[in-house]
Structure formats: C-alpha cells, structure tokens
Amino acid sequence: MKINIGEIIDPTEGRVVVEVDESGKRHARFDLTGLPRVEGLLVGKGAGEALKMTEHLCGICPVAHHLAGMRALDALTSDGAVSDLAEMVRRLLHYGSIVETHSLRFVSVDREAGIALKKFSKLMLVGAGSPGHFPVTARPGGVTSWPAATDLQAVVDGVSAAIDTAERVVAAFGETKKHAPIVSPQILDVALIDAKGNPDVFGTRMRVSRNGEVVEEFGFSEWNEKIAEEIPGSPAPRPYFVPLGQEAGRYRVGPVSQLSIGSLSTVRAKTAQARWLKGARDAAEARAIVTLHVLERTSQLVSELQQRLVETDAETVVASPEPIHAGTATGLVDGPRGILAHTYEVDDSGTITRSIILTPTAQNEPWLADLLTRAAETETTPDGREAALEDSIREADPCLPISSAPPGQMGLKLDIIGAE
Known part of the structure; x- marks a missing residue:
C-alpha cells in the first residue's frame, strides 16, 4: 500500500480549533486529524521492509525514523x-x-x-x-x-x-x-541522557524532569510501561507519564526539554545553555x-x-x-523535534504483528494546545491573535513545513466553536 501524504494533508496549511465553553473560556488545539498513524501499514510486513516504509513516509525526519526503528530491531537480534x-x-x-x-x-x-x-x-x-x-x-x-x-x-x-x-x-x-513562553509549570520535560547523566540526543536512557528537578530515569525497555496514550491510536493520542497520571503526567519533548533536563557536556554549548536557562528559554x-x-x-x-x-x-x-528473532522491543532517538519511539512486536518468521510509533508531534500536542490556548486567551485582535498562534506553533514545532514559514505566512485556518 502506498500513501501520498499530499493527498491527506496540505503541508502548507494548519488548522487551529478554538472551542469556547459556556463560561466564555477558550480552549485551543492544533488539528492533527489529517496526520495518519502508519502502524497499521506495518503489520504483516517483514521488519526490514516495515522500517523502510516508515523512513520514506516521513520526508522531513527520515534519519530519526531510520535510527529509532533500527534500535528496536537491534534489540531483537541474537545478542542485541x-x-x-x-x-x-x-x-x-x-x-x-x-x-x-x-x-x-x-x-x-x-x-x-x-x-x-x-x-x-x-x-x-x-x-x-x-x-x-x-x-x-x-x-x-x-x-x-x-x-x-x-x-x-x-x-x-x-x-x-x-x-x-x-x-x-x-x-x-x-x-x-x-518574551518567555508561558506554559503550565506542571509540564514535564522528557529527553535522552548518556551513561553519565548528561543530555544526549543519541543517549541510551530516558530522563523525566520538572522545572529542572529529576522525576525519574529509565531504560528503553520500560518505555511502554512509563509512557501511555490516553487515546491509543489517535493522531493526537495525548501521551502521559504513567506514574503521575493523565493530567499531572503531561510532558513535552524537543530542544527545550533537551536543555532543561541537565547540563550539556561540551564547553561552548554548556556556557550558552547556562545563559538560556536564565533567560526566556x-x-x-x-x-x-x-x-x-x-x-x-x-x-x-x-x-x-x-x-x-x-x-x-x-x-x-x-x-x-543479524537475523531478527521473535519478541517485542522499543527503539528511541532524540531527534530535531524530540523523542521518536518505535515499538515492534515480531513473530518467529520476522514478521511484525504489532507496531506503535509515537512521534514528537504527537507527544507535543498537549503542550502546543496549552500554548495555543494561552495565545487565544490573551490576544483579542485578529492580527495579534494570528501572530501569537504562529509563535506557539513555531515553539512546539509540529513536523509540518508550516513550522518554518515566515511570520504571517503560515496559512492558518482558525475555527472558533461556540459563543464568542
């Protein structure tokens, strides 16, 4: 089966939905319904064939898919x-x-x-x-x-x-x-770390932190125990850190999180990180x-x-x-937009029987919704609101070309539902 992404979504356009409740409070979200989950396409395919499919489905981040998927397959080789x-x-x-x-x-x-x-x-x-x-x-x-x-x-x-x-x-x-992005102080940061505990985009362990304080660390094999989807299989699955529950366990991934979970290991970047932590972040x-x-x-x-x-x-x-043996494994990398997770369940013939791919865009959707809601609440003029919504999208950086659009050229569609 072949998917032409251009037939499903308009890569030059984004849709923001603002729902106004009975009290007049606004709740905004970025519409991800046009972004398909591809896991179903991988079931029944050989592991190697499936990985090539995911690499080519995402032309924006093919390397991240290549490496996350390969790390999952590594764990299913003879010695891992x-x-x-x-x-x-x-x-x-x-x-x-x-x-x-x-x-x-x-x-x-x-x-x-x-x-x-x-x-x-x-x-x-x-x-x-x-x-x-x-x-x-x-x-x-x-x-x-x-x-x-x-x-x-x-x-x-x-x-x-x-x-x-x-x-x-x-x-x-x-x-x-x-100005410093205004986000919920309760939001968690999730990123990879190395063996010494430093942030590492190609690290081998996860760190969960809040406001710079470590909440927990765990290995790749625990990913599906620690991270769950509130709406499994949805384009916007609302993932959360299981030990803290659905609301307190909301988190974000990406460069902001990569700099928020610990000190970088290189001299110049560490100096810049220290300034960033004291500034707008x-x-x-x-x-x-x-x-x-x-x-x-x-x-x-x-x-x-x-x-x-x-x-x-x-x-x-x-x-x-190396031949692939039966089992279940998860591979992760911290890509340009944050954590990408590939989980494969493979049978004795090397065929995938179950697959879960959790992208940075899906993980950051609750964070983006929070940013958009605050923008919709604080900006009342059409021009001011559009600029604030665009800034929110650039901040959370969903995996769509519009994230790189110049100011005023993002092509947002704004749908307001409910009484103004």
Whole structure:
C-alpha cells in the first residue's frame, strides 16, 4: 500500500480549533486529524521492509525514523549488541540530521550562517555513509559499511568553522528580544541522557524532569510501561507519564526539554545553555544551542572515528545483517523535534504483528494546545491573535513545513466553536 501524504494533508496549511465553553473560556488545539498513524501499514510486513516504509513516509525526519526503528530491531537480534564503532557511525548520521534540520531555522537571523551549516550537515551525512535524502547507514546489529576516509576528512576539515558559525547563530538569537513562553509549570520535560547523566540526543536512557528537578530515569525497555496514550491510536493520542497520571503526567519533548533536563557536556554549548536557562528559554535559541553542542561533539567524534578505523578490519562491519528473532522491543532517538519511539512486536518468521510509533508531534500536542490556548486567551485582535498562534506553533514545532514559514505566512485556518 502506498500513501501520498499530499493527498491527506496540505503541508502548507494548519488548522487551529478554538472551542469556547459556556463560561466564555477558550480552549485551543492544533488539528492533527489529517496526520495518519502508519502502524497499521506495518503489520504483516517483514521488519526490514516495515522500517523502510516508515523512513520514506516521513520526508522531513527520515534519519530519526531510520535510527529509532533500527534500535528496536537491534534489540531483537541474537545478542542485541551493537559495536562501539558502529554506534559512532550512527551517531555521526544522527548529528548530521539534527544540524541539517535546525540550520533551516537560522536563516531568519543569519542567512549566511544557516546556509553554511546546511552545507556542512551534508558533509556529515555523507561521512556517515548516507549521501542521499533517505538514510542507508544502519542495519540490524551494525552499519552497512565503514565511512570513506576522504569523507571523514572533509568533516574534520570543516567542523571547527561550523562550530564558530553555530556559536554566532546562538549569539544572534540571544540578542533577539523575546518574551518567555508561558506554559503550565506542571509540564514535564522528557529527553535522552548518556551513561553519565548528561543530555544526549543519541543517549541510551530516558530522563523525566520538572522545572529542572529529576522525576525519574529509565531504560528503553520500560518505555511502554512509563509512557501511555490516553487515546491509543489517535493522531493526537495525548501521551502521559504513567506514574503521575493523565493530567499531572503531561510532558513535552524537543530542544527545550533537551536543555532543561541537565547540563550539556561540551564547553561552548554548556556556557550558552547556562545563559538560556536564565533567560526566556525559547525553542528558537534552544535549537541553536543544541546544534552547537552536537557540532562540538562531532569534532571529538570524527577524530576518534578516524583513529579507530585505522586500527579496524573493514570486513568486520559489512557482514550479513543479524537475523531478527521473535519478541517485542522499543527503539528511541532524540531527534530535531524530540523523542521518536518505535515499538515492534515480531513473530518467529520476522514478521511484525504489532507496531506503535509515537512521534514528537504527537507527544507535543498537549503542550502546543496549552500554548495555543494561552495565545487565544490573551490576544483579542485578529492580527495579534494570528501572530501569537504562529509563535506557539513555531515553539512546539509540529513536523509540518508550516513550522518554518515566515511570520504571517503560515496559512492558518482558525475555527472558533461556540459563543464568542
């Protein structure tokens, strides 16, 4: 079965629904009903075939789907292990996709910097073995091939300038006057961390925090015990952190959360993060800081990768893919827009019998609804309200092209239900 997303949704348009209750209070939400859940299409497919389907269904974040799905399949191989070296190659791919996605947002404050970082992200993706739009780097239990030495050297040669450019973008956003986004103080932040407890977009554990205080940490295998959907299978499933219940357990994911759960591990980004935490804590600057962070990590990563490849027999990485055995597993990555979770249940023949894919857009829908509601309540003029609604959508960043639209060009449809 083939889906043409353009036949289901208008990628240049968004619909905001404002419901007015009997007391006159407004409740706003972003309409996700046109965004299909694709899990049903994967049932009955071989695990590898299903993963390719999800990669191609999302042209905006194919790398995140590639890596989250592959991490789920890794856990269903014979020993569930991936070599450190293969993880490094995958990490470079993930970093490249984050820089690529965020760089498009930087053109508004520094056009030259945004274009330069976009070009450098392509070198990162090529260095990780995925030169095309759709990734081909990972396979169950490893990667398809080692990076070419010349491609890695191109990353090494350009990474220092890219770090300086990203720091310039961070400064540009820091100088932009802005108001702190008003959100519920009860909302949780959920993001990945590394073994030392630092925020890590390619980490191996989850951290849940509120206002900077750690609530809980857990592994990938506990994801479906800790995170549940209030409306299972819905495009807007209203997920929540189970130990706190549906209302107190509402959470958000993405760059704001990535900077809110702990201290970054690189010098320049950590300094910028400290300033951000004392300021407006907006998503635009958070994206720039995360980009700076992954570029600093890239500088360390590619140098080590070059050295390790000199010492490694290339034949060891291109062996046949590990066979998939029966079981259930979840794979996660912290992508440009936040946590993406793939859960697969596979039978003895390697066929998927059940699948759940929870996207950042679906997880952030309650947060976006809160932002939109506050915008609808505080802005009464049509122009002011439209601008505030647009700002809310850019903040939560649903996975649609409209999130990158210039001010006044988002093409919002506003439906008001009930008495004004």
